[in-house]
Amino acid sequence: xxQDIKAMMQEIGAQAQSASQILALASCEQKNHALLKAAQAIxxxxxxxxxxxxxxxxxxxxxxxxxxxxxxxLLDDARTENIAASIEAIAKLDDPVGHxxxxxxxxxxxxxxxxxxxxxxxxIIYESRPNVTADAGILCLKSGNAAVLRCGSESKYSSxxxxxxxxxxxxxxxxxxxxxxxxxxxxREAVGELLKLxxxxxxxxxxxxxxxxxRVQEESRIPVIAHLDGICHIYLESSAAIDKAVDIIHNxxxxxxxxxxxxxxxxxxxxxxxSHLPAILDRLISSGCEIRGDSDVQKLNPxxxxxxxEDWKTEYxxxxxxxxxxxxxxxxxxxxxRYGSHHTDCIITENPLHAEKFLNEVDSAIVMxxxxxxxxxxxxxxxxxxIGISTGKMHARGPVGLEQxxxxxxxxxxxxxxxxx
Amino acid sequence: xxQDIKAMMQEIGAQAQSASQILALASCEQKNHALLKAAQAIxxxxxxxxxxxxxxxxxxxxxxxxxxxxxxxLLDDARTENIAASIEAIAKLDDPVGHxxxxxxxxxxxxxxxxxxxxxxxxIIYESRPNVTADAGILCLKSGNAAVLRCGSESKYSSxxxxxxxxxxxxxxxxxxxxxxxxxxxxREAVGELLKLxxxxxxxxxxxxxxxxxRVQEESRIPVIAHLDGICHIYLESSAAIDKAVDIIHNxxxxxxxxxxxxxxxxxxxxxxxSHLPAILDRLISSGCEIRGDSDVQKLNPxxxxxxxEDWKTEYxxxxxxxxxxxxxxxxxxxxxRYGSHHTDCIITENPLHAEKFLNEVDSAIVMxxxxxxxxxxxxxxxxxxIGISTGKMHARGPVGLEQxxxxxxxxxxxxxxxxx
Numbered sequence: 001x002x003q004d005i006k007a008m009m010q011e012i013g014a015q016a017q018s019a020s021q022i023l024a025l026a027s028c029e030q031k032n033h034a035l036l037k038a039a040q041a042i043x044x045x046x047x048x049x050x051x052x053x054x055x056x057x058x059x060x061x062x063x064x065x066x067x068x069x070x071x072x073x074l075l076d077d078a079r080t081e082n083i084a085a086s087i088e089a090i091a092k093l094d095d096p097v098g099h100x101x102x103x104x105x106x107x108x109x110x111x112x113x114x115x116x117x118x119x120x121x122x123x124i125i126y127e128s129r130p131n132v133t134a135d136a137g138i139l140c141l142k143s144g145n146a147a148v149l150r151c152g153s154e155s156k157y158s159s160x161x162x163x164x165x166x167x168x169x170x171x172x173x174x175x176x177x178x179x180x181x182x183x184x185x186x187x188r189e190a191v192g193e194l195l196k197l198x199x200x201x202x203x204x205x206x207x208x209x210x211x212x213x214x215r216v217q218e219e220s221r222i223p224v225i226a227h228l229d230g231i232c233h234i235y236l237e238s239s240a241a242i243d244k245a246v247d248i249i250h251n252x253x254x255x256x257x258x259x260x261x262x263x264x265x266x267x268x269x270x271x272x273x274x275s276h277l278p279a280i281l282d283r284l285i286s287s288g289c290e291i292r293g294d295s296d297v298q299k300l301n302p303x304x305x306x307x308x309x310e311d312w313k314t315e316y317x318x319x320x321x322x323x324x325x326x327x328x329x330x331x332x333x334x335x336x337x338r339y340g341s342h343h344t345d346c347i348i349t350e351n352p353l354h355a356e357k358f359l360n361e362v363d364s365a366i367v368m369x370x371x372x373x374x375x376x377x378x379x380x381x382x383x384x385x386x387i388g389i390s391t392g393k394m395h396a397r398g399p400v401g402l403e404q405x406x407x408x409x410x411x412x413x414x415x416x417x418x419x420x421x
Numbered sequence: 422x423x424q425d426i427k428a429m430m431q432e433i434g435a436q437a438q439s440a441s442q443i444l445a446l447a448s449c450e451q452k453n454h455a456l457l458k459a460a461q462a463i464x465x466x467x468x469x470x471x472x473x474x475x476x477x478x479x480x481x482x483x484x485x486x487x488x489x490x491x492x493x494x495l496l497d498d499a500r501t502e503n504i505a506a507s508i509e510a511i512a513k514l515d516d517p518v519g520h521x522x523x524x525x526x527x528x529x530x531x532x533x534x535x536x537x538x539x540x541x542x543x544x545i546i547y548e549s550r551p552n553v554t555a556d557a558g559i560l561c562l563k564s565g566n567a568a569v570l571r572c573g574s575e576s577k578y579s580s581x582x583x584x585x586x587x588x589x590x591x592x593x594x595x596x597x598x599x600x601x602x603x604x605x606x607x608x609r610e611a612v613g614e615l616l617k618l619x620x621x622x623x624x625x626x627x628x629x630x631x632x633x634x635x636r637v638q639e640e641s642r643i644p645v646i647a648h649l650d651g652i653c654h655i656y657l658e659s660s661a662a663i664d665k666a667v668d669i670i671h672n673x674x675x676x677x678x679x680x681x682x683x684x685x686x687x688x689x690x691x692x693x694x695x696s697h698l699p700a701i702l703d704r705l706i707s708s709g710c711e712i713r714g715d716s717d718v719q720k721l722n723p724x725x726x727x728x729x730x731e732d733w734k735t736e737y738x739x740x741x742x743x744x745x746x747x748x749x750x751x752x753x754x755x756x757x758x759r760y761g762s763h764h765t766d767c768i769i770t771e772n773p774l775h776a777e778k779f780l781n782e783v784d785s786a787i788v789m790x791x792x793x794x795x796x797x798x799x800x801x802x803x804x805x806x807x808i809g810i811s812t813g814k815m816h817a818r819g820p821v822g823l824e825q826x827x828x829x830x831x832x833x834x835x836x837x838x839x840x841x842x
Contacts, residue, residue: 414790
């Protein structure tokens with residue numbers, strides 16, 4: 001059986017590569033045609049998709065999955081319409097392929113242009129949410145890449161139904177149906193084989209828990225774009241406007257506690273402990289947030305639990321917030337360098353010099369001044385859509401949108417130039 | 422002993438990371454100061470450097486290395502001056518760090534900029550040529566990265582002497598001497614340990630033979646920017662101007678046969694066999710080039726050897742050229758897609774439509790029209806200097822210069838924005 005899986009994955013890889021060569025040269029119109037037809041197919045087959053999703057939900061309930069996980073799996077009329085609408089939104093985005101990034105002439109009259117080209121074949125491994133099947137497949141398609149998708153077993157029926165609709169769009173536009181493939185088996189070996197397809201797959205994007213990402217980074221011979229922890233910090237200075245600070249911090253922590261851009265640690269300049277922190281604590285505690293603080297912070301409110309070393313290293317992803325006192329901007333930056341995860345960090349201050357110091361010195365994908373860390377999102381950045389947020393520095397950093405799914409090539413136009421010795 | 426090497430490499434990694442945090446914030450002036458002082462130190466210590474080089478050369482002769490390898494190792498007055506001068510040239514290049522790549526405002530008034538930042542710590546593993554110690558160290562420094570260098574054992578004395586001069590420059594400029602480290606041991610285990618330093622090293626660049634690159638790609642948990650084969654093609658059409666074609670092809674093949682941008686295979690449109698190829702063959706054969714052709718090509722000259730399937734897959738890196746007949750542009754593109762290495766490929770034609778088809782459809786880092794493939798070089802592209810040519814698509818493709826040694830981050834400036842639900 002493993003031999004069959006190996007052969008199947010080789011076949012999937014080879015077909016994806018062939019498809020990618022056609023996609024790389026497909027016009028924007030043709031790709032958009034496939035997108036719009038896929039959106040239409042999702043609407044046309046809504047009943048089938050919801051029926052498939054019911055099978056996933058029933059299995060999830062049998063297996064005793066948590067209500068939160070079941071909610072992530074669930075599709076209904078509105079969510080299905082959302083998937084179709086977001087495909088149409090991607091159709092409206094500019095095509096990155098063929099964009100001239102740069103152009104110059106050399107003294108010997110050689111004309112050099114650097115233009116965007118697709119990466120080739122993108123393997124995406126993801127868990128639970130079925131809409132990723134559509135989002136990821138469509139982002140790859142629009143950026144001229146072939147996609148090899150591997151969904152979590154919990155969403156297999158929903159993902160298959162959505163994938164069928166995408167293939168309908170591809171066929172309607174005259175593009176290879178292998179442009180977006182969904183690995184059919186649920187065998188765990190298939191993931192291992194996908195990670196070994198370095199002859200066919202150009203890049204792997206894992207979307208899921210730390211276990212998945214660790215496995216991919218350890219096993220893969222293929223370059224990986226991955227999102228690791230989102231231990232996001234807010235540094236609050238005494239010069240901050242109190243109302244702004246209360247609103248930003250509450251939003252950064254509590255708007256959605258389970259997303260990677262949610263704040264996990266608040267660093268407070270000592271001078272702001274008495275002036276700013278009480279109002280912030282009131283707002284957070286009355287919203288049901290658990291606070292863990294150092295001894296200076298604990299003095300402000302009896303409800304505050306003690307924070308331990310482990311708290312500074314923890315991405316809670318729930319309504320828990322750690323708070324630490326620091327003496328100044330430099331100490332805040334040093335804390336973030338030591339405990340942060342290079343994702344998103346923010347300073348709240350009315351001191352422009354401190355703000356610029358923080359923006360320049362903190363080594364994170366996204367550094368912010370006076371705004372909620374929950375803006376860490378490709379859509380909020382105006383990139384239209386994203387496939388995730390990269391915490392690595394190679395290739396793509398921060399939100400991974402259409403542009404980040406491309407490479408480039410140099411076109412050199414001459415009229416007989418030869419290189420002197 | 423291996424335990425000592427492991428501990429030593431961990432120490433080197435940690436020191437490089439600390440240095441990289443300082444380098445990332447160093448001003449252009451400070452970095453340039455280190456560069457100019459290093460160039461001066463190389464001139465000041467020229468005698469010591471040449472004496473060290475003599476030890477390497479003597480060892481190489483004892484070990485019976487080929488004259489070509491010994492020549493690659495050799496330093497003399499002119500080559501040493503060249504190293505110093507090229508450091509000064511890098512000082513004159515624009516600093517990529519801090520460059521604003523893009524800037525926009527969102528409807529909610531958030532101001533977003535994307536700015537270049539260094540990658541962090543770059544590990545470079547290279548063979549034989551001692552000047553790489555200076556080139557690689559200096560390119561990393563100018564782009565704000567710390568460098569961990571591992572030279573080949575053949576150049577160890579020369580590399581150490583050059584490294585000393587670089588450290589003199591660092592110290593003179595007040596930068597950490599660990600900004601450029603040369604792994605002191607010659608143990609083979611040190612390479613293995615370097616490849617495992619994923620907590621400290623952000624990127625590995627191997628420069629050397631296929632064995633080295635294969636080892637690095639297989640063992641490393643760190644992202645790799647690598648140069649694999651340079652199987653460069655020229656496609657010659659019957660509409661080409663004969664004189665241009667003869668000059669370009671001769672230069673592309675024979676200017677230097679051992680560099681990655683040297684042409685290895687000529688594809689000839691059938692209609693050009695009798696009109697163009699004879700003059701080209703005359704020029705190549707009289708320059709001492711061995712020709713291997715298909716049966717149609719062989720008919721043109723009795724000196725032509727038969728080409729076999731293996732020839733289309735071979736990067737000769739010497740005065741050998743394979744020639745194949747194709748029917749049209751599409752067939753040439755298909756041959757390159759099958760046998761090429763995505764490095765540099767060129768079309769010689771006076772037909773602008775065919776030229777554009779070739780430039781768009783050939784999936785190589787560099788695609789050329791009517792110019793020698795030997796222009797595949799960061800210096801010739803105006804990038805000032807390069808650390809190699811990447812044949813991968815992730816992060817950097819083609820010449821890897823200062824810009825390609827950077828990542829970016831997003832700076833977001835707000836005035837109290839919170840994200841709506």
